[in-house]
Amino acid sequence: MARLTPPAIVILGAGALETARRIQMLYAGCQVHALQGRVEADVSYTELRTHLCDLYARGTPIIALCAAGIVIRCVAPLLSNKGVEPPVLAVAEDGSAVVPLLGGLAGVNVMAREIAAALNVSPAITTSGELRFGTCVLNPPEGYALADIAQGKRFVSDLLAGESTRIEGEAPWLDDAQLPRSESARLAIRVTPRAWDGRDDELVIHPRSVVAAVTVPGAGAGVGAHSNTDTDLGTNSGADSQTASGARIAALVHEALGAHGLAPLSLAALLVPSEHMANPALVDAAASLNVPLRFAQAGPEDGEPPSNLLHAALRVPYQTLHDDADAGVALALAALAIDPDTIGRTRGRLTVIGLGPGSADLMVPAARTALNEATDILGYETYVKMAGPLRADQRVHGTDNREEMQRARHAFELASTGRSVVMVSSGDPGVFAMAAAVLEALEEGASTNADWRSVQLAIVPGVSAAMATAAQAGAPLGHDFCMLSLSDNLKPWTIIEKRLRHAAEADLVMAFYNPISRARPWQLDKALDIVREYRAAATKVVLGRDIGRPGSTLRTITLGELRSSDVDMRTMVIVGSSTTRAFANGVDGGEWVYTPRWYE
Incomplete structure (x- = not known):
């Protein structure tokens, strides 16, 4: 299993x-x-x-x-x-x-x-079978697949009715099972990569012991007589062409298996040249064949393609059953089931995620899935701790909050070796966070680091601090709004002032990130001076501190009342527009704050 x-x-x-x-x-x-x-x-x-x-x-x-x-x-x-x-x-x-x-x-x-x-x-x-025989015959271990579940049920019913069986092939997981055995039994459990012929007196289990190597145009032989360009394979075409090309590759593998009487369920992996990691047609082909996609880089000493890939990637003894350079397909058959993780290497992944504001129930499921599947987790130490619990076998690379570019480059170095890497941000990774740094590192480094281009990059959105604070308060972002960082670490203060003035003049609701710090104690007051030139003192302001985390607080005040002493670095400041309004929510004197969708 x-x-x-x-x-x-x-x-x-x-x-x-x-x-x-x-x-x-x-x-x-x-x-x-x-x-x-x-x-x-x-x-x-x-x-x-x-x-x-x-x-x-x-x-x-x-x-x-x-x-x-x-x-x-x-x-x-x-x-x-x-x-x-x-x-x-x-x-x-x-x-x-x-x-x-x-x-x-x-x-x-x-x-x-x-x-x-x-x-x-x-x-x-x-379960009757398990109680009688001490094992579930229909649930072979990982690396093995039952040929036909319906036939399997009939087979077990016959055993429970008093029939005996013999075992043909290697099935060590059944050594200690209390099966009724007889060398002359009519029924047989047959462990073989060969296709089941439909006989009702045998239970066929396929070891995943076959590897199909496929070369891609531009790296050796063509993939089929009718497919001889990268465009045919879908590298530069739309999704429909990619799917069709993947189907053609899968069909060629099925033809090779069929020519040797091998069951598709005996296939352990699809092996392709490393330089084609990003070819979507190959991803489609592996998905169609329901096997992992693995990659290898063959050297000149490994022979002619596609069998050279098998020689470069397989670490167990095997025999080459099929080697068709014109079709670009070779098959290797091992004596026992092959662990796909021992074949060549996988394509590395880098997933940039947002944890949301801090509460586990506000993290999107895709982010948790990425964390569960990761081999390596990178990020600012505080955020990495928030991402837990993590497994003992996962490598954690926590760094200081000011090391964004070094962190992004490190992530690509790890992922380019085939590891599954997660880059952690708080909130949404695309809002003043690591997604932009990762893309900047890729743009700068891909020209000199070819392996970086093959990394499977994904960005998973999260609930931003502005969205979380707004939801707590009601809907202050219900109409047009903008998000502004008041930190001048990465941009000059003159640009911040210009944007503040334009946003205030345009009557946009404004969400302030990084509003104040020990190194920047004056900037929030300066920003508020600019906003007050365009907004009335009665304008509603929402202050959300540590929203989504223990000890969070939410306050609604007016622009006239707001002072920099009300705010720290962990506070989200939302300044309403001229139409933002509030009314009592009936709980502890609080208010619902919202900006109507219409505009006068």
């Missing part, structure tokens, strides 16, 4: 937190999800049914510390295909019971045994 996604441990109250933390130690990257307002955990949610259904729909393994009936009723409307459901378990709050509910083909019973062992209890496994 391959658990690509860390499980979510879902709890309802504080009584389950201790057990949840014990289970969390078993699975790298997993987090504790708690009902908002009841207990502080890693992730908060507001409604259990919606949250469980969302996790289930995304294929996330679920460990719910509550009654089994609650979980069943929540996810029941989504149950349809047993072959694709993730593991779902119910665990007693005190850890006294572990009940696997769903995901028998995704390893739920394996998880049940792991969790039960950690809690020192017996798992409540009810």
